Amino acid sequence: MSGGVPLSWYLMLSAVLFSLGVAGFFFRRNLITMFMSIELMLNAVNLSFVAFSYRFRQVDGHIFTFFVMVVAAAEASVGLAIILTVFKNRGSLQVDDVDSMKN
Amino acid sequence: MDVFLFLVFALTAVGCAISMVVQTHPIHGAISLIGVMGSLAMLYLILGGEFIAAAQVIVYAGAIMVLFVFVIMLLNAGREGASRQPRMVLWLGIPVFIGFLSVLSYLVQRVAPKSEPVRFGAFTGGNTHAVGMKLFTDYLLPFELTSALVLIAILGAIVLARKELD
Numbered sequence: 001m002s003g004g005v006p007l008s009w010y011l012m013l014s015a016v017l018f019s020l021g022v023a024g025f026f027f028r029r030n031l032i033t034m035f036m037s038i039e040l041m042l043n044a045v046n047l048s049f050v051a052f053s054y055r056f057r058q059v060d061g062h063i064f065t066f067f068v069m070v071v072a073a074a075e076a077s078v079g080l081a082i083i084l085t086v087f088k089n090r091g092s093l094q095v096d097d098v099d100s101m102k103n
Numbered sequence: 104m105d106v107f108l109f110l111v112f113a114l115t116a117v118g119c120a121i122s123m124v125v126q127t128h129p130i131h132g133a134i135s136l137i138g139v140m141g142s143l144a145m146l147y148l149i150l151g152g153e154f155i156a157a158a159q160v161i162v163y164a165g166a167i168m169v170l171f172v173f174v175i176m177l178l179n180a181g182r183e184g185a186s187r188q189p190r191m192v193l194w195l196g197i198p199v200f201i202g203f204l205s206v207l208s209y210l211v212q213r214v215a216p217k218s219e220p221v222r223f224g225a226f227t228g229g230n231t232h233a234v235g236m237k238l239f240t241d242y243l244l245p246f247e248l249t250s251a252l253v254l255i256a257i258l259g260a261i262v263l264a265r266k267e268l269d
Contacts, residue, residue, distance in 0.1 A: 004105035004222040008215030010146070013113045015211050017120050017139070019204040024124040026196060030183040032129045032175060036136050039167065040120060043143055046159075054150045054226045055219070059233045062155045063242050066234070069162050070249045074256035076167045080174045081263035087178050093129075096187045 010051040017044035031083050031093045035076075042072050105223055108149060112142040129180045133171050140164045151226035154234045 021044060024037030046065045053061025083093070090097055119138035126132045140163045147156040174180075186193075238246055 004220040005109045006215075007219060007221055008211060009109065009113070010150070010221065011211045011215050012208060013116065013146075015207040016117055016204065019200065019207060020117075020120040020124050022203065023196075023200045026200075027124065027193065028183065029186045030127075030129055030180070032171065032178075032180060033123075033132050033183070036123065036129075036132055036171060039163075040123065040136060040139060043140060043163070046155075047143055047146065050147050050150050050152045050155060050229075051221075053152070053229065054221060057226055057228060059228050059237050062152050062229050062234055063237055065152070065155050066158060066238070067245060067249060069158060070253065073162060073167055074253055076170055077260040078256050078263065080170055081260040083174065084178070084264050093178065093180055094184055 007051055007055055011048055014044045014048040014051070017041075017047070029095050031086065031095055031098075034095065035079055035083065039072060039076070042068055105149065105221065108223075109146070109221075112145045112149075116142040116146070128182050129175050130172065133168060133175060136171075137164050137168050140168070149223050150221065150229075151224070152229040154229060154231045 018041050021037045021039075021041035024040065025034050028034055028037065046068055049061040049065045049068070051061075053059060053065075086098060087093060116139050119135040119142070123132045123135035123139065126135065140159060144156045144159040144164070147159060
């Protein structure tokens with residue numbers, strides 16, 4: 001049985017996923033895709049929580065991951081309701097079209 | 104075996120995440136995000152988080168992504184149009200993104216403990232019993248507060264989705 005991968009690889013994977021979430025949030029112009037990028041960032045942070053929980057042999061990181069999941073579920077329901085309202089009023093999901101507070 | 108499993112699921116996660124960022128159709132992005140969440144659940148399992156892996160599949164890949172896909176279907180969301188920003192902004196953004204990633208990787212390499220390899224089965228404190236014991240003793244108040252949060256979110260979603268503006 002060979003040794004496993006170092007813990008830093010897990011943290012590196014978490015960093016890569018977080019950066020991809022940030023990139024998606026800034027590069028994409030669709031409201032739903034931007035919202036999914038936020039979920040990707042939350043998932044990346046969850047991975048590092050679980051990795052540190054393994055490192056310190058304590059279950060607290062799992063509890064925090066659980067709370068992040070609950071908050072993400074609440075955020076998704078409210079955010080998607082906001083997106084529905086925006087679409088009802090504007091007829092578009094492009095974030096460029098939602099600029100009534102500009103100028 | 105541990106290295107092989109990590110590489111398989113990590114590469115799946117990164118590939119699906121890149122696909123999510125690159126795809127222009129929201130439904131393709133949603134399917135890619137489900138791939139990321141599934142492979143992350145497998146990585147949680149390797150790290151000893153049995154309960155969290157199950158909750159990841161049920162809550163994230165099951166509930167939240169179904170909500171996303173449902174909204175995409177409801178709004179009949181198509182391919183996203185071209186941005187009004189000039190293309191130069193995109194080409195400036197890519198070096199900034201790479202710089203952000205390298206700063207983040209440098210910090211992780213600096214602070215990360217390198218000594219200990221991760222082995223499947225080395226940490227068994229993440230089962231449902233241990234999580235439940237911790238959740239209902241030390242974290243009881245936050246747990247009860249989340250129930251209030253979820254209730255408020257339900258009410259907020261109903262009010263927002265019913266509102267008719269003119």
